Amino acid sequence: MPKALWLLVIGMVINVTGASFLWPLNTIFIHQELGKSLSVAGLVLMLNAGAGVIGNLIGGKLFDRVGGYKTILLGITITMVSAFTLALNHSWYYYVVLMIGLGFGSGVTFPSMYAMAGSVWPEGGRKAFNSIYVAQNLGVAVGAALGGLVASIRFDYVFFANGFMYVIFFLVAFFGYKNMKVDTSETGQTNIFDQSVAIENKARFKALIILCVGFITCWIAYVQWQTTISVHTQSLGISLTQYSVIWTVNGALIVLGQPLISALIKKWFHTLKGQIYFGLAIFMVSFFVVAQAEVFVVFVVAMIILTIGEMFVWPAVPTIAHQLAPKGKAGFYQGIVNSVATGGRMIGPFLVGVVVDLFGMQTLFYGLMIFFLIGFVSTYLYDRGLQGTVVQKELNVS
Template sequence: MKNYLNAYFDNFRGFSQEVWVLTLITYINRAGAMVMLFLTKYLHDNLFFNLTQIGWMLFCIGVGALFGNWIGGKLTDRLGFYTVMLGSLFLTGFGIISLMFLYDFVEICIGLFLVTAIADTYKPAMYIAVSNFTNKKNRTRALTLVRLAVNLGIVSGPIIAGLVIQKDNYDMLFWIDGLTCIIAISVFMLLIDESKIYKARRKIHRERKLNKVITTNQKIDINFVIFLFASFLTAFLFFQLFTTIPLYNSDKLKLDEFQIGMLLALNGLLIFLFEMPLIGFLERKTFEATKIILLGSVFMTSGFFFLLFSKSVFILVVSIFLITLGQILLFSFSNSFAFTRAVHGQEGKYMAFYAMSFSAAQILSPKIGFSVIENFNYFSNWLLMGVIGLIGIMLYYKLDKNVRFETLAKEV
């Protein structure tokens, strides 16, 4: 046990102070993002909107996320990640507080769109920030560390939010959510030396020259386009874990809220225990990112095919394990792969497109999944997800093959 713990914590060593600061502010920001967790309940129970109206409001959030990622990438390339991250956190903080003063349907739709768009400019900038303070050897682990902070924030956020709602209703929730953004800004400004940013930019410029895989005169990177489509498909599967699968657990397996929550917690627990050690091991072995991503898509797709035969909790646990393993392999190495495909000076745009593939999947996945279930059944939905997963596997296989040929051509 002691050896495992030592090996486990070894995976958290070797990062710069800036990476740890970025991890900390990401955790603060995600743990404080409480309003969105209880937004549906707030809109229905407190403001008395019907489900159709709430559906449109959630749609505005999805569109805002798409727009925010896109504009965030452009602004990062023009202004740098430091300015974009500070601006995003500052404006998001005041934007969330202002939402508590909106009561009209149209006003709330516009407000949610704007706040989400501003908040999501943070994502491409954060990816670039982490990449600028890492090197090729520890970049994937660093991005995984930030993802771990996001997951921990998602776990602790609902607990804090539930306690706040019980004591002070929803008003305090808006204030805490907004103020955590301001706290994150303060931590960022106090602990990150802005002068190091310019050194990091020069370092990454040299690295890009040595490891360039795309010529700047090439307008379209076909392999990156394939990667984006495949990322969209696998993200489409992933979001089923938090939308249709919990409903299936309740309707078909007759599990109660606590049991459903425990199954969802299994996903977070597996990530917390095994993601960093696994990613550290794979980084040390220097496996090609495309092969790991391909393997991850196989695991995730297998998880949905297992659901076709899910008549017991045991099969469901196996399915969640496979989906989680696929999630770990896919998303950890996809982040770093997207960055390596970026043309120097356009890293923000490339990371924005990558983030947008997830935002689009987040909009469409639950809508299509619930429509299939309502008009057909759960079996049809799992079959559809399996087929979508197989298409994703084929695209990742094509990507791996293309990248191998690309590498051989460079060596010749």
């Protein structure tokens, strides 16, 4: 990997480590420490994610307009200020407002990280996006493990740890990303008066939106591990430290399992579609297992299965978005993908919190297994309008 991508990877690890001190514990804090219901907790997380959706779209556009460096610094500044304010005052109303600030700042940052990864190493293809994905999950593993430990000592310390990691990320970005060069062939402007280009770009955008329909349903299901399932584990007597270990297993497996997954993809999955299909099937199996879970070990097994599925699906979608993006739209397309993922995190907690309050956990788990079928359909349909084009040929290359 080029040096620039290594700097992006290091920044992403630090950023997500900071975020992971807090997000796995959000629902637990709102429900147990602030005394709110699961539905209310889901509403707060929906506001947080909704701000993230807006931040992603703005961040993607800013990348195309002013570049990744300024956009990333803006996003980090917002999250840093929000985090330290939350550390000093996390009463109910402050918590709600500052969670919105954290969501927006994080949303501004992420599209630029992905767009810059694709730009600094265009010949790397999916490897560039996979590197950022692995970095995210290394941050999840470290942050979730430390977050549970810190919270078991005193919950207040989690907020300070969150803000401190954002300070480190700001310093890495400020000194490391300023002179980062991007591939101009990926960011140059197209001729908007060329009718054939306009038609092709419309087909590309339509393909992205169709793909994202399945992507958001996957995230609605996946986010339950961070919200509803976290509370479910508490009701079964599983401690905060054990719950954090589950996420540590997730992040560690993603980092350590990369050689095996890369070998499997190279040997058996010659298209991005096939990679996504397999991952979706694994997702369904994981929710079947968690539906039976009553003890810590079974939850760990379900998380291992879920992690294998996400290792196939999550890196594939931003890779497709990068290949679909016309020149000058790399940031915008990554902004859409990230906003859709954030949208899933926005809708999921509130929608499913209501379902659980009304029908119970078992109905939720089996319903989510069926939900993944939408992902199969959207993956099958998304490139139908690109038949015979150069971009479809790129998508069919592993």
